[in-house]
Amino acid sequence: NCGIATGWKLSKWRCFRALCCKGPPPPRPEYDLVCIGLTGSGKTSLLSQLCSESPENIVSTTGFSIKAVPFQNAILNVKELGGADNIRKYWSRYYQGSQGVIFVLESAFSEDDLKTARNELHPALQHPQLCTLPFLILANHQDKPAARSVQEIKKYFELEPLARGKRWILKPCSLDDMEAVKDSFSLLINLLEERDFEPSRM
Template sequence: MQVHNKHPFVIFVFFLQCFRALCCKGPPPPRPEYDVVCIGLTGSGKTSLLSRLCSEGTETVVPTTGFSIKAVPFQNAILNVKELGGADNIKKYWSRYYQGSQGVIFVLDSASSEEELEIARNELHSALQHPQLCILPFLILANHQDKPAARSLQEIKKYFELEPLARGKRWILQPSSLENMEAVRESFIQLIGQLEEKDLEPGRV
C-alpha cells in the first residue's frame, strides 16, 4: 500500500493561513455610540424597559429621581440613554438635560387615565417643538399594551395629534410592554436606523 504524504511546504502554508485568519484580523471596529434622552411621566415604565434591555431585574425598580444613564448595547451600535425622572418637580427641568442629545425616546402609559394622558400629550408636544429636540428623530413608545385598558396605536396617534404635529420630522410610534421585549428591542433598532441616516430627508416612519 502506498501512502501519499503532503509536501511540508503545503502544510506550512495551510497553517500560516489559519494563523492569519485567527490572529491577524485585528480587533473589530468599535460600534458607534449615540446619546439619546428618554422622557415620560412617572409610571410610564421608562426605567423598567431600560433595565430589561440591559438584562437587569425589574423587581426592585423605583421611579427615577433626577436622571440616570444606561449604556444599552445593540449589535451595531450602543445607545447611551439619559433617562429623566417624570415627577412634577423634575420634569419642569427636563430642558436642562437636552443638550447633546442625538435622539429622543418618549414613553407614555397607554392605559393611563384621561388626565394623565392629557399631561403626557402636553409634554410630548412641548418636546417635539423644543429648539434642541425638534430636528431629532423621535421614538414614541405606547407602553403597557398588555393591560386591558391600553389604547391602540391609532387611538394614541389621533389623541396626540401626531400626524399634524410631527409632520416633517423623523418619528416612530410603536407599542411596547415588558411582556414583549423583542418588539421593544426592534423599536430601538429602528431608532438606531434613524440615527445612522442623519442625511436622510425627514419623514414619518
C-alpha cells in the first residue's frame, strides 16, 4: 500500500510540475528604434522584406512610418523617417524615446550623395538623444557593380574616430541576401540587450 501511495504522490507531483512549469513562453522584449537614411538608400524595402510584405506594395516613405519587425528573441518597433531634402531637417524631432538607431546608405551613391549621407550621419551620431545608443549602419545595395566596400565606407565616413567609444555595427547588405540582413539585426539586438543590463539601468 505504501508503494502504491508513493507512486500516486509521485505521479501527482509530476502532473503538478508539468502544469506549473510548462506555461506560455515569456513575452519577447520590445525596442523602439529610429531608421534614417537618404531617399533611395533602401530603408523601406529592407524593413518591408523583414516584415514579409509583398514587394509590389512597397512605396517610398515621404513622412514617417512605423513597423513592428519580429525576431525570435525581440520585436523591433522601427520608426522609419523619410530621407528627402525637405524632411531630413525634421529628423531630430522624432529621435525622442529611441533605444537604438538604424542608418541605411546606398553603397553605390554618387560622390555628392555619399557626402550628403556622411553629413547626415555625423550629427546623428553626436546628437544628445542618440549619442549613447547602439547604431546599426547598413551599406545597402552591395549587389550593384559600383557599390563601395565596407572598408571604403568606414574610411570615407570616418567611423573609427567619430564613433570611438560608441556601440556601432557596420555591415554590407542587399535585398538578395536577407539572411545577412537578419544577422545584422541580430547583432543590434545583442547590443540592445547588453544595454538593458548595464548597472546604471538596473
